[in-house]
Amino acid sequence: MAACFDAIPIPFLRFRTQKQEEMPIQPEPSDKPLENLHSGSNNLPGLTNEQAAQGLVALVDHSQKHTDVSQGIHASSHTLFSIPWIHSLIPGIEKLAAQYHIGNFVAIRGSKEQIFEAMPIYARIGMHLLFYGREQITILHSQTVENLLKEQSIKEGRLYDSPESTASIPSFIATYSLETSELLEPDITKYKTFNEFFSRKLREDARPVENAADPHAFCSAADCRLTVYPTVDLAKEFWVKGREFNIPNLLGVPPASEKASLFDGSSLAIFRLAPSDYHRFHCPIDGTVGDIVHIPGQYYTVNPQAVNEPGFDVFTANTRSVLYLTHAATGLPVAFVAIGALLVGSIVWTNGGEKGKSVQKGDELGYFAYGGSTIIALFPKGLIEFDGDLVANSAVPVETMVKVGNSLGKMPVMA
Template identity: 75%
Template sequence: MLEKQLEHLTSKVNNLDLSHELAAGGLKALVHHSGEHADVSQSIHASSHTIHGAPWLHNLLPGIEKFASQYHVGNFVVVRGSKEQIFEAMPIYARLGMHLLFYGHEQVKLLHSERVEHLLKEQSIKEGKLYDDPESVKSIPSFVETYSLSTEELLEPDITKYKTFNEFFSRKLKPDARPVDHADDPLAICSAADCRLTVYQTVDLAKEFWIKGREFTIPNLLGIPPTHEKAQLFDGSSLAIFRLAPSDYHRFHSPIDAEIGEIVDIPGQYYTVNPQAVNEPGFDVFTANKRSVLFMTHTATNLPVAFVAIGALLVASIGWTNGGEKGKTVKKGEELGYFAYGGSTVVAMFPRGVIEFDADLVGNSVVPVETLMKVGNSLGRTPTKV
């Protein structure tokens, strides 16, 4: 049990009593500090649990200590195969990002504020550049310690061999580190990422239990008009939402046996993809953010599957590896691409009837609570007759 209250964000209650200017200054300071100092737990990875270790922030964000003493800020996730739920703290930078979007002005005006959007984009690009700098390697040891990362499964386990923080962040694993469930079954479908997962058999269910943004539609997610052929193909589709936390392995993999098709890049914002933002009515994270859409052809059904990689606050880039080779055939579990710095999300869309999700994942998602998953874990399967 948590010894203090779990904060539930709403746009009507401002628990973090900061002005817009102070919140913006705090976000800028966190990003700047990450380039100057090695300990990530005292900058962008400070949380309500560790804010006492970042006294330099207390003057910048008056009341942050009181806020941290009153609330646990984050989300519960469930461990697959059990009923155990684990609390995961939200980094302060993500909480500040939501504060800038939800509070300080009338919400509708603020959500469309060019000033806020410019700030989030500016700081996201800056963080990416800082972590592409060779000097950023100094932050790798504290990142490993902060998130208790195991280096044994890494293709290069010696953290001193990485040339930048981003190179470590998008680290590769040993070939046998993520075995694929039912690898030889062409109808089996697997997790695309190490992630926190929710699944919904229809878009309507996803909007009922998880995605509260009023503008979330398949055409909006794909960046196409409602009359487009692909909008018709994906009408009534099933969704798997893979949310990657900063601590996760940040390469994403194919959930299906497939042929690689075209990629469509869609410019957009850099909002946080934290569940409390996704669950906020009127706030459209997935359809507003920068994203890159890979269209694949499912080998077993010859139907299209859309694989949408979504950028987020402090995420510098989306990179494609095998997913960038049009015409290439991939097996489920094979790498498609990666995210550079930050936590982010992949949304996989399956046309109606292509997947029946595993019952335990469906049950958790309607609670709703995310399920901890690894690349290759069973996601579901294609019915024998589609």
């Protein structure tokens, strides 16, 4: 099945930040403002829910017949002006792109810079449907928004599982400037479907694990845009604004259950994968694989603006799969929550599906099919002290771009 939207990096929109090592990131003024999309302010007032639904369907159908993803499903605001068919399909989108940058900023770890990442067009339409279509009982062909998003997610997954879909691989590589030299199989003609390329493996030396020999260290689970919070309350203050977001809802367990008690007061790391990212996810700890619990749900977008919207609980509403790990050094549980999203349906476990298997930091656990999505790792209270730069950026709040194996934090030093 398929995966969610996220962001297209635009290298020429780069901003210098403050010089202090862990000061909050403040971009300099740009030529036009960043779009502030939320449920109380519709920046596409001329677009009806029916038109938005038809637009999403047309974008998915377009990906079956046209191989250049940048001219359809992965078009972004800075390229829309050269794609007339999208202008006529989605009224007002060209004017919106002229007025705003549509997307979000991401901090580049290890530098004093951040880049702007443009939101793909299908993500922006999915956001419109989420914010302005859900109150309407039915939309296109008497479907609910939820059913439409699920249907199109399944359809896109099937399209990209077909042998014909390999024709889109070159344009996908060009759109996201992917580095093929780090692939385990760099010959793109060897991939049998687009999804096979999308879930590509990397060379063993492509993602070295920092502090690999330290049993008290933790590492990033994915190539991603990362936010970290020592407590759920801080996560809700700065980032996850959904009113129903809490640990029991995320794990799909009763509030009075043993699982809820084990993770009460836990710290959390949120790994957001964009379409451009390597989409296999890896173990953040040295430990043992435990049970997996699948939780059916919706296919809403997991773009930061959806996560930051108080009226929507995308993480606890979306389809997800929870892997419970046991931390080797302490015996404490760690919950690894893989979350599907718009045009993301498939969550595939590899080593993570082998209960009782010993895993080390950086070992592969599984992968997402096409698109992008999110992982949330929950660490019991007091188990992890996140790296200072990640904490500082998350309090801005801004995501930090990291790679699999990069340092996430360490166990705190006990007095």
